Amino acid sequence: MQQTAIKLTNAVSQLPRDVINISTMGSFRADIPVDYIGHRNLINALEKYSHSRFLLVTSLGCGDSWKYLSERAKQGFGSAVREKSLAEAWLKSSSLNFTILRPGGLLDGAMTNNGELSQEVEVHGVITRAEVARLTHKLLESSSVGEIYQCVDPTATD
Template identity: 40%
Template sequence: MSVVFLAGASRGVGREIAKQLIAKGHQVIALLRSKDAEKALADMGITVRFGDALDVDAVKTAVGAQAVDVVISTVGGVPSMEASDLPDYLGNKNLIDAAVVAKAKRFILISSIGSGDSAIALPPNVLETLGPVLKEKAQAEDYLVNSGLDYTVIRPGGLVSEAATDQEILTADVSVSGSIPRAGVARLAVACMESGRAQNQILSAIDLSMQRTEGDIDTFDL
């Protein structure tokens, strides 16, 4: 069993990761900005701590309140947000810094296809729309890689709400594109956490049934 600090558990991929961590018997501590999801998470057996990822002191206090083995972050913004409000870099930077101080063994960052060298996987119009967010995600990835922490960066394709299909895959091929259910991303994130093979890897994630890239994909096996 690992003690996992999870940022972004209130909804989406983060909530799916929380469910799967609990189902596998891990202890989960969730960082929330508001009380909206508090009861639902507490009912799952999750310890809830409050704080905004952009608040350095709040993050340091929340992460350092007890020993944690792994920090997982799904923190991210949307293109409609003002650049100064985007948490993709600063929020994750705060979490990474806190993980270093807390001597966490591992940091798993949920990023996005289109970040960094995977920009080649997306068409120009999509890159233009997502540009500010992807720039921040790339900064967060670089900061994590240079933090000294053992890390895994997962770059999912387009997120969909369908049930996981068991066809979700990881690949080091930065040209791959496609979509993936949120539950599928969560399954891969937990699998990466439990596998030594995923340490210090940056991997794209799609569902093979939702693949947009032509041809076979060289998958990364955990």
């Protein structure tokens, strides 16, 4: 694990300092979860090499939205959500200019232009990965530093 962190730090050292860093890293079907420790190592490396802009994509149910997850969801993927919540906490306590995006259930498919960003309200639903990418771009073009958003597409069905 330590060698992986060293390789990551070396890779980050090669990036231009003004690059915008985005992570969608997750542990779905992985033998070794990276939701927390992978992000912790990445955040530490970005801080070490004075990178400042970071957008972290996690999941509905992370952080203060845990209370909105159903018991079934908590049992099904609560462990990953807890790991992602730890990553969010590590990021929020870092020196990076961060934005956090918490999408609903991810679907394959095209952009719909119907995805909605919201803050500090209970939301449930799904969204295509392409639509998450569109909303990520929108957030990076706005003054979203220090903000946490969630996103779903009310027109999408799973």
